[in-house]
Amino acid sequence: MAVLAIKGGKKTRESLFPKHPIIGDEEKKQVLEVLESGNISTFIASPGENFLGGKKIKEFEEKFSKKIGTKFGVAFNSASSALHAAVVAVGVKPGEEIIVPPTTFTSTATCALMHNAIPVFCDVKEDIYCIDPNKIEKLITPLTKAIIPVHLFGHPCDIDEIITIAEKHKLKVIEDCAQALGAEYKDKTVGTFGDCSIFSFQESKTIMTGEGGMLLTDSEEIANIARMVRNHGEVILPTMKQRSYRTEFLGWGYRMTELEAALGIAQIEKLDTLNAQRITLGNFLSDEINKISGMSHVKYDNVKHVYWMFGFTYDEKIIGIPRNLFCDALRQEGIPCFAGYVEPLHLNPIYTEKRAFAFKHYEGNAKYGKGVCPIAENLHEKLLINTIICRPPATIDDMKDVIRAIHKIIDNKGELLK
Ligand SMILES: Cc1ncc(COP(=O)(O)O)c(C=O)c1O
Structure with missing residues (x-):
């Protein structure tokens, strides 16, 4: 009989598991290009199109949205920021409710609170740990505005059933794909089912930019509002000669830098x-x-x-x-x-003590x-x-x-x- 390591025996494995992420020459070349250009953040260099970000940001947004299969991509400094922007962009109002699963990362739910909306927790399925569509309808009230299903651990949730419920009750769907880059449901890539979707490129994710995220959508209106949230709620249209510095609504500093976008461009290929x-x-x-x-x-x-x-x-x-x-x-x-x-998030003090x-x-x-x-x-x-x-x-x-x-x-x- 072998002696268990916990009882003082030899470990099954002495060495650490290999280090993640893998950073190759492509990433280094991309980042160096940005450093040599001298343009690290290109959002505020001048008005007009820079409101939409610089060369690398645009390339990253185009490539990633094309890869997943949506018309628009809006890069953020994290998926949490993208979630907050998504809540604003789909039209949730303060005081309204968003149905979310409790088995997920905190910002799937706190994104509602960031907009003074309320997360309502719906239980998950025992086999795949994702939100249980059969339990959603009984949570819908006149205040419900949206559902944020999560494709947890990389396994798609039952997104078809969720979309059917959302259509029946006129709810918006924000897919949380932070953990499921490239996952598919019935041969269609997740992130293309809802009104919009968000992805994370935080270092632990399948492809990464250190920190970073993206909102994807087919709706130009959602993309435009998301871009404004990312820029402190300020509108700068390509037609404007000067930056307005005028706040239309509450946004925040959620912009990604060119360095992160450059890393992302190299990573998409992988x-x-x-x-x-x-x-x-x-x-x-x-x-x-x-x-x-x-x-x-x-x-x-x-x-x-x-x-x-x-x-x-x-x-x-x-x-x-x-x-x-x-x-x-x-x-x-x-x-x-x-x-x-x-x-499970519904047990966190921010909710139980309504903080x-x-x-x-x-x-x-x-x-x-x-x-x-x-x-x-x-x-x-x-x-x-x-x-x-x-x-x-x-x-x-x-x-x-x-x-x-x-x-x-x-x-x-x-x-x-x-
Ligand atoms: C399901 C889920 N949603 C959102 C996020 C937030 O991602 P980020 O760290 O990029 O803000 C994470 C992070 O792990 C996550 O797992």
Whole structure:
């Protein structure tokens, strides 16, 4: 019997997993070009078209929107900024409600509060962890204006059903694709279904610009409003001879620099290859995990899952090891992982203690706290295990270490529980 690392034995894996992201000569060449041009931010150099950003920003927006399949792209300094702009651009008003899942990153919901609108949390599905369309309609009130579904961990949510509900109730849809660059639902790329969509290029993402984001849409009106939000709510039209410095509504400093756009231009070319590598690694993990009694990883047949993270479901009763202890043991074996995902957002103090100005004048009945989204709570507390190491430059051999460590722990359960 092998001695578990958590009990003082040898780790399954001594070395760290390979470093992400991969930065190649293409990225360096692009960034150097910007440095040599001397134009790092080209938004305010002169009025007119510079309101729309400089050479690299425009190229990045054009290339990324074309890649995903929308008419317009508006680059931001983060996906969180893009989410805030999206809320404004689709016409949500302060005091109105936006339906969001609780199993996601904070800004999927705080983007509503940034506009003094209110997030209403809708529970998720137990198999793919995304918003459950069957639970949306009972949350719709006269105040509901939009839905922000999230394609979580790179697995598309049931976007068709969500669009049908939105059309029936005249709601706007902002797709949160921060974790799902290049994912597909029924052979169509996510980010092309809703009124608009947002993407993240934060360093951990599939393609990255350090920090950065983009809003995509087919609507010129949404794109124009998003551009204004990105520029402190100021309008500068190409026809204007001088910058107006006139604030039309509340916007903020959300502009991306030319340096980030340059990185993005180099990275776009790699998206398909990086996703193909992730899919190879993810499918391997999925097959191996599904062979283990008490563990399951679900991928729907009608989607292309791009495995930004690898989450799987753990049944403590079948495996006989408490989930958190199992995760501790796995980490000690040299495999980075964590129990659950971020705490379901409806349990965060900003909501339970109504610590945002938006709540002061809110006349609706949104509920927060324990019991509001029981599936999300149970996933976080008991069922879900997550790891981010399923990404290049890691290889199948690295994934084999993950599976070996899992088997080692299960095979030595008796020792672990002593
Ligand atoms: C689902 C989701 N939405 C939004 C964001 C925000 O992205 P950013 O860090 O670019 O603001 C993230 C970040 O991880 C995310 O995972």
